[in-house]
Amino acid sequence: MRVVSGIQPTGNLHLGNYLGAIRNWVRMQDEMGEGEQCLFFLADLHAISMPHDPAELRRATLEMAAALVACGIDPSRSVLFNQAQVPAHAELQWLLNGTARMGWLNRMTQFKDKSGKNREGASAALFTYPVLQAADVLLYQATHVPVGEDQKQHLELARDIAQKFNNDFASEDAPVFTLPDPISPPKAARIMNLRDGTKKMSKSDPSEMSRIELADSPDEVMKKIKKAKTDPEPLPSEEKGLEDRPEALNLVTIYAALTDASVEDVLKDFGGEGFGKFKPALGELLVETLRPISERFTALLDDREALDAILARGASQAREIGRPTLEAAYTALGL
Numbered sequence: 553m554r555v556v557s558g559i560q561p562t563g564n565l566h567l568g569n570y571l572g573a574i575r576n577w578v579r580m581q582d583e584m585g586e587g588e589q590c591l592f593f594l595a596d597l598h599a600i601s602m603p604h605d606p607a608e609l610r611r612a613t614l615e616m617a618a619a620l621v622a623c624g625i626d627p628s629r630s631v632l633f634n635q636a637q638v639p640a641h642a643e644l645q646w647l648l649n650g651t652a653r654m655g656w657l658n659r660m661t662q663f664k665d666k667s668g669k670n671r672e673g674a675s676a677a678l679f680t681y682p683v684l685q686a687a688d689v690l691l692y693q694a695t696h697v698p699v700g701e702d703q704k705q706h707l708e709l710a711r712d713i714a715q716k717f718n719n720d721f722a723s724e725d726a727p728v729f730t731l732p733d734p735i736s737p738p739k740a741a742r743i744m745n746l747r748d749g750t751k752k753m754s755k756s757d758p759s760e761m762s763r764i765e766l767a768d769s770p771d772e773v774m775k776k777i778k779k780a781k782t783d784p785e786p787l788p789s790e791e792k793g794l795e796d797r798p799e800a801l802n803l804v805t806i807y808a809a810l811t812d813a814s815v816e817d818v819l820k821d822f823g824g825e826g827f828g829k830f831k832p833a834l835g836e837l838l839v840e841t842l843r844p845i846s847e848r849f850t851a852l853l854d855d856r857e858a859l860d861a862i863l864a865r866g867a868s869q870a871r872e873i874g875r876p877t878l879e880a881a882y883t884a885l886g887l
């Protein structure tokens with residue numbers, strides 16, 4: 553089993569990113585058995601398909617890498633790297649562009665969504681980036697790729713490209729590419745912001761009080777939880793009692809996610825209690841969970857050399873793993 557997964561570089565990481573995304577990758581890694589491996593890459597090449605700020609992209613890529621390591625991605629067990637440091641991704645994309653059909657790409661709903669009304673003004677990269685995604689996984693002979701609903705179509709495309717390439721250019725007993733199977737990522741928590749409980753926690757919210765950031769100190773975490781919007785009612789003992797109380801539901805959801813419990817379970821413990829009791833408990837739980845993460849995170853960001861070394865080592869491992877497949881693809885094409 554070889555799992556390959558790309559991660560959009562994003563900065564100002566917060567609790568929503570951790571509970572909704574990063575923690576899942578760590579769990580995926582921890583589920584690998586003997587001879588199995590995860591490759592995690594920061595999708596910096598994908599980022600240039602949309603308007604972007606180069607300095608911001610560099611910062612976000614490093615921040616995401618630091619966060620992954622701080623949260624438990626272990627570079628000695630998994631291969632962690634950024635795409636741009638492994639030229640084979642871009643090379644293989646070009647080779648696969650010869651196999652991908654315009655008609656296939658025209659059917660990709662994400663291009664339609666992301667280009668919006670300005671189809672003519674969209675970058676060519678936005679149109680062909682599903683082919684880069686195919687290259688991302690085919691390069692490593694991935695057997696499994698975690699995909700959410702919105703990425704299913706792209707993985708299908710990767711399989712179609714692999715199959716056509718194998719049919720057109722390889723002999724049946726020596727296919728160049730493995731067809732990867734989709735795996736569903738575990739269902740992740742969706743964390744809302746601390747001010748109204750109805751919009752998701754996001755780095756784009758102008759108020760820092762609306763989110764817990766991975767770099768927050770224990771004092772900041774306690775203060776943000778203390779100030780989080782709530783209502784004067786005590787917590788109910790059943791989930792349906794939270795139906796019209798999004799702020800309260802959000803805080804209970806955070807507690808549940810942190811303890812791997814259900815909302816019902818948390819209410820069994822805290823039903824009947826007011827926020828005067830629940831908030832300090834939640835704050836302490838958050839501090840306990842985030843303290844080691846934020847310490848490691850800030851230490852890595854302060855030690856660029858260490859972080860660069862981790863990424864350079866990952867990139868060199870990735871280049872090694874991908875080399876035979878890239879060479880086989882060139883050869884198959886008569887190049």
Ligand code: ADP
Nearest residue numbers: 562568569572573741742743752753754755756
């Ligand atoms: P933001 O909304 O802060 O801009 P991104 O869109 O960069 O975050 O998301 C990066 C990853 O974190 C994605 O996988 C996304 O699904 C996840 N994520 C972001 N915000 C939340 C949230 N509030 N709850 C759960 N997951 C989230």
Ligand code: NA
Nearest residue numbers: 562754755756
């Ligand atoms: Na976003």
